[in-house]
Amino acid sequence: MSATYRTTTRLGEVTVEPVVPARDAGLVQAWLAHPSASYWQMGGLTVEEVREYLAAVQDHPHQDAWLGRLDGEPVFLTETYDPAHVLLTPVHDAQPGDLGMHLLVAPPDTPRHGLTDAVMTAVMRFCLTEGDGGRGAARVVVEPDVGNRRIAAKNAAAGFRVLREVDLGRGAHAKRAALSVATRADFTASPLGAGVDPAPHLAPGLMEHAHRHLVAKTLAELTHERLFAPVPDGPDGAHRLDLDGVTYRFTATRHALEHWVVDPASVRRTASAGARGGVGRQVELPVDALELVAELGPLLQVPDDLLAVYLEELSSTLASAAAKRERELDGTTASVRGLLDAMRTASDAGSVAASFQQVEAAMSEGHPSFVANNGRIGFSLSDYRAYAPERGQRLRLHWLAARREHTHLALAADGTEATHYGTELSDAERTAFADRLAARGHDPADYLYLPVHPWQWDHRVAVTFAADVARGDLVPVGPGADEYQPQQSIRTMFNRTRPERHYVKTALAIQNMGFLRGLSPAYMRATPAINDWVADLVAGDDTLRRAGFGVLREVASVGYTGDVYHRTPRPNPHRKMLAALWRESPLPRLAPGERLVTMASLLHRDAGGAAFATALVRASGLPPEQWLTAYLDAYLYPLVHCLLSHELAFMPHGENLILVLRDGVVVRALMKDIGEEVAVLGHRTLPQTVERIRAVVDDDEKALAIFTDVFDGVLRHLSGILAADGVLAEDRFWALVAGTIDRHAAEHPDLRTRIDLRAERFAHSCLNRLQLRNTLQMVDLTNQSESLIYAGEMDNPVRRVSIRG
The missing domain is CATH 1.10.510.40 (Transferase(Phosphotransferase); domain 1)
Structure with a gap:
């Protein structure tokens, strides 16, 4: 048995200690006899019977009983058990780290507001805490009677999710139970938990930095494009931009090509205080990139029906900038020194590839000239965390079997269908995909394989192309084995499992930096031939060869055109949602x-x-x-x-x-x-x-x-x-x-x-x-x-x- 567990709640200190049957039987028997404990179905037990029951629990290899005190006063009994061995074995597939729990709160002589909340909070912490006397569970499992509405509400407040209703026990002790679980994350996010900030990167300090960076960039790049002209406002590069009722002051250095470098920390935004504040008095306003665009409205002349789209791309750019800075500051993303150290110490092909991808994920600026450069309209917060290049996460592509008569596969001059798929898919993958097609009554020879981004599968293929899937023109055959890392172009993936293999570029129907990031099957048909021609020209030119200049060929492309969108009178973005290409990796070209x-x-x-x-x-x-x-x-x-x-x-x-x-x-x-x-x-x-x-x-x-x-x-x-x-x-x-x-x-x-x-x-x-x-x-x-x-x-x-x- 563990040592005493201690935690502080709103009502005071709660301790949890092992039950001592001889000492605690009378106390627990009184609690069980109270009407509020009717769902325990033990109200008729004598003190001796309760002692025997507690002793049996304590002696069991997979159960324990605990007494809880609030500021030293006994106020609850909790039992913990291993659901893989006790009670739930017929109805629950226990996972490693599961811990079953029962809770009995003492009926107070005088009702005390918040007592059950404090008890449930303490018990969940006790179950989930590793060390310091806690049980260290990954997930708590409970099975209250479905008729017990009070405990159902309390469980919900602690983050429990009902999996299903199950039948437990026999005879007089039978019950219909609500089998429920709560992970550490569930409890933390619950009303009784500590709470979780779902978007910590949107903290004021991080966002202020993002705003200042983007305002400085907006002032610099739109001045560069001559949309407005700041005027000198003092020595040492001080400048001023007067808009309608708002003034921006900042310091900047000016370079060739009308290039401005604006110091983000120097930017000040002020406005007249108006009649109440007195004529001429200026009020400091927050530096805000969105407000700057609104204030520049007459100069920018964004069409009214598209302004909100631009502002959304700008908002997304701000959010990603804040997230990038958060990761840099906490050390998740390497500093410049860390990037150089990783490159310097790379000793084999795997570490060279890893340092290359570490640099790829560290980039903090989507494009040096565009202001709204990280739009990604269509990505949710969880999508951003999973798929944004700067997150450096890995993903597995989803593979579709696309009916050959509606699909093209274009190959470089030195490629064949067999060698292409033989290189990009393992024997096990090709066998599995063919077996899955055959199991659905399809001939694998009638299909070509097409990789899709997991976002594209969730948001487009299974919805926008539902009819094509249902009739078997597109057949999902499963995720691939290799893990890929998104590149800065967001829809291009680098193979992290086999870095020497090709990049894969897929359609990704999100709006980003002025375009829907699809891929046209029509364009893809000519892609390998264009790449062959360019590569041959480069390779055959002595000057380019001496300079070491080369191209990474796009050696294969695939595109599906069997959907109804390809039969509409006019072209549309939906025609660019199911295509992919493969591009050579630079890794095989490296010398030691x-x-x-x-x-x-x-x-x-x-x-x-x-x-x-x-x-x-x-x-x-x-x-x-x-x-x-x-x-x-x-x-x-x-x-x-x-x-x-x-x-x-x-x-x-x-x-x-x-x-x-x-x-x-x-x-x-x-x-x-x-x-x-x-x-x-x-x-x-x-x-x-x-x-x-x-x-x-x-x-x-x-x-x-x-x-x-x-x-x-x-x-x-x-x-x-x-x-x-x-x-x-x-x-x-x-x-x-x-x-x-x-x-x-x-x-x-x-x-x-x-x-x-x-x-x-x-x-x-x-x-x-x-x-x-x-x-x-x-x-x-x-x-x-x-x-x-x-x-x-x-x-x-x-x-x-x-x-x-």
Whole structure:
């Protein structure tokens, strides 16, 4: 028997000690004889019979009896038992950690308000507490008579959930019982428990930080896009923005490409106090990103019917930012130093993959330019915790067998259906899936296998495609064996069980950053052929090969089109909900000593303000200019070459590149997301299967593939970080960028092109303006050029007239 258990309740200290039958029999007999104890069915027992009963309980190997006292006065009897051996064996499948419990509260001479609540609270703590005299149960099991409404209410208040009604006992002791259980979490969350904050990341301090970060970013990026123009308001970078009745003051540094770095801590929001407060008196207001958007309403011109959608994406971005900071502060998410340590100490393929994914999950900023960048409309809080990339959780994909006549499987030139599924599914999985099809009366040969995200199964397949499932065109065959980790693009999964295997990208019908994140089966048909063509071009180019530049091919795609949504008169988002593709993993391409990071990491700062790029430069031991040159050789040089030599443009933002590092130095880059985001901008000959990627534009717009996507989308942010950290002045940064472009020209003297990357100015293409114009679909993916919004021109930071030295 355990030592005395002690706990404090609202009514005083409660102790729980083993029953002593000879001492306690008279007391317990009086309690049992009271009418309030009628459901115990022991009111007719004598004191001696009660002593014998208590002794039998104490002697039993799987039962115990306990006396409870409140401030020293006996007030209850509780019994605990192992339901795997006592009473419930015919009706309950006991789990490890289950503990049965009975409770008898003494009838007080004078009713005392809150006594039964205090007793039940103490008993549940006693049952669930590990150590200090507690029983250490994982789950408490009770079986009260269904007619006992008072105890039913008390059990409910303690978090018990009724599983079902069962018949227990025999003869006079038979009863119909409400078999009920309560876990530790159930009790903690109950009215009698300590309570659980269901969303601790929404604490005021964390949310204030998120608001300040997002307000600073909004001021910076929308100023960059010339939606408004703050004015100087004093020395040392002080600025002011006057809106209708509200004023924002902040400090900021200004850089090339009209890049603003606003100090979040400096932002102040004030408004006139009005008539009551006296003319001219300013009142400090909370810094609030949502209110800022409302105050900017006339300038932003978001369509009225879409404003709420944008605000919801912004709210989700705030919530995720608060959650990310919470995890960084409590050490769940690694700091920059922790990320570098994990990379440095990785010693085998498994730890290299783990450090790569640790970096992937640590990113705190969804996109460096977009304000509302973590929308994820459709995710619940539990979905966020399970599937958001920054949570770093693992998931198993759900697999559907899709009827072959309604489904396509497109493969790279070097792939076959047998080798593809043989690689991505184990023998056991393929056998199990085929057996499950056969058990339902289907011929496995009539089906192709299609992976779906677990969210997509719950929210779309089993609901939106219920008819397809019911008629057997889509047959759920179970979760796969491998565990995957979501990447920053949220619908792409990295195989953690077998890291050398392919990524899987699935449709995920949530609204995020201006798009519903589906996958089009129609687009997927050409994806492997497009990837083969791009990969062959890259591999066959001596310049790209010397630079180590490569692409991670999307080698297979599958899409289902048998649903009714594909037969509607007009295209609709429902046509993009059942497709997937497989992309090569970078792990097999690594040499000993090499490490992987997402390029987005170069723009990452942790909760302590440390920048990953700065840490890499310092860890490398190289002079900053040499480190940056290596990065530009791996990233910018190949992109310039692809554009100037092949009229080939990628979407080279941080999430779309994997950097290969050695000793903290970038040695080469691997491009991904080819099928949906690559473009040939001219009239060169293309295979018919690849023709979809052609987008003929003039030379000035071709140059934007570097100016907008590289200079404005990536390098201006990196330059701002390195300058702010005192690593490299921005004039030297852009001089090195210019030098990379000039070196390419010098090394390719025979290249004839009218694309001038050293031009004085270029068109200022604005990303947030796209999202503000249409929060549901920023651009027409079939004609992206026509969708762009410009705000005049910007000075080119590498224009010839501005470079010195």
